[in-house]
Amino acid sequence: MNMPDLIRRKRDGETLRPPEIEWMIREYTGGAIPDYQMAAFLMAVYFRGLNREETAALTRAMVASGEEMDWSAIPGVKVDKHSTGGVADTTTLVLAPLVAAAGVPVVKMSGRGLGHTGGTIDKLEAIPGFRVHLSREEMVRQVKEIGLAITAQTGNLVPADGKLYALRDVTATVESIPLIASSVMSKKIAAGADAIVLDVKVGSGAFMPDLASARELARTMVDLGREMGRRTVAVITNMDEPLGMMVGNALEVKEALAVLRGGGPKELREVCLTLGARMLLLAGAAGSEGEARRRLEDLLDGGEALAKFRQFIAAQGGNPEVADRPELLPATREQITITSPAGGYISSVRARLIGEAAMLLGAGRAIKESVIDPAVGIELKKRYGDYVNASEPLAVFHVNDRTNLETARKKFLAAYTLAPEPPSPRPLVYEVID
Template structure:
């Protein structure tokens, strides 16, 4: 078997067998097949695609390239949720304690942020003392005891994906849906959960820019999960504007704490966009796990745990279990990092906010120190942006649209320029667009 024959076969639109894919991926991981040949294969996949069987085989081989997490000793159904990346996405911080309060087992491995998207691990590390480096035994024991643990991904998990992604990043093949799907699903499957819920973002601040692309990716990932024996579902949600109103690590923890407070659900006030998506995810996961009799019942039970304070209590316990100071729940302003400089970004015209482009806001927060462009960059936990006006809000000249938080103002002007791009104000009232745009559920539901 020769790599150039396999490249030619895929170039001509033919499917590769499991033996052929194993030869290619195994040879690449073991440095027996060079980068340039795998790059050629990836480009062939970009143009020719892969069959459903090829995608499942590729994902399985990537899973088998490294260690796999065995969660069998944890009783009950283990659940995991993955977002394809967005801005101000605090759903994991709220969803995980809700699911644990509902009796589900949340054993989650998460990554760090890169570019304009935030990473859950970085957000949690803004809590004083919070440990994301639990040993395997500590991780499993905590899930058994409290129903919830979250740690960083290990370097031994899916090394084939790590190597292949770095190659795709420099060969213009990142956008290949079969390669995106196998990358995401290999990590989720290797992490060991029984039920995988995918939140596929679409819009200005997401990787997928059109609904058609997002729907295809969702369908492909759900099919891979089914073929590899994992119960998998997906929702497609909008990322045209930031999901939350706080962008930045400690700021997003603050927002999560506020949204977990029972008083946020008193009266008839509208639920925030971040909570709309969180409740939709919770309802589906509870239903698919057999915990609730329907999605609507699952959503109601999730809200009940928020109103009762049970989800907040689980959040506090989660922090303390992983070495953090639970008092942050009571006084986030006191215990979370705070920026030395704050500055309002003001409206220069009156009207209604028509657009609030998530990508520009995310980049602005990153410039202030909240993100990293390279994996070894240091981030400022206190830096970020608080959105004071969102799409549909009426504004007058001089109103504060957003508040910048920073300790280092070196890129302040660039951040302000990006905010000027992000906000578009006009006279007419904009139409309210839905957050939940679609879903892909297992066929047997």
């Protein structure tokens, strides 16, 4: 086997055999295949695609490139949840303690944010003292004790994906459904969950801009999961506007706490209930979706989910008083109100621009080496379909550094389109693929 031949064949639309793909990934991860050859192959895939067998072979080869987690020492069905990325998407901080409170063990490896989307690990690090690095032994012990543990991904988990994603990012080959699907599912398979719930975002703040592409990605990932022996379900949800009303790490922790207390934005609560119900069903902890939802609603409204989050914070070295006193989270020196330049109904919201505005304030990373400020971010005051008067507040910017303030303000305001008539309602959850 040689790389130029594989590049040529994929360029010409031919199908590669699984042993050829396995050889390519093994040699590239080991440094025998240079970036320029792999970049040519990725571009060929971008234009020619991969069939189901090729995508499965690529995913298996990526899983085999590094460590595979084994959680068999933890009793019960371990269910993982993955989001394809969005703005104000705080579901993991709600779902993990909520599902654990329902008796389903949650052992999760999460990542950091890059660009306009936030990362679960960055949000958890906003909690004073919270440890995001746990050993495998610590994870097992903690899940056995309290039913929940979340740790940062290790470099030994799917190293092939780390190399490939970095290359895709600089060669304009990110937006390829088989490459996205294999990237996501290789990490989920290697992370060791028995079952996986996928939250596939669609809209202006997501990687998938339209329903057709989101549906294709969801079906591809569900097929991959099942082919590799994992119970897998995908839920396609709306990301045309931010899911919650807070964008930024400490701000999103505060909003998650509000939902765990039985309040918070109804949109965030609804998506959490939808995803959580599917997690319970996959774990065999409920007989129907209706039963699962009612159980989760009771845990939110009764305080058990918040109690589990408090227990989780303490177990990983954080200050558990944060659960009852959100004011202990990092706060900015000043808050600046951003008002609407005109009146009208909010007829569209470009979520990506809001995420990018928050990144300019210091809430996210433009590059992996960027340092984030956990306190800064954007507190939204209006949603899609709301009426706003001229000079009425659209948001409050939480700011420590004014360097990029005006650029962030202009980008934020550009996210909104106003109209004289109210827009048509849009679904929050489009469909479930199982």
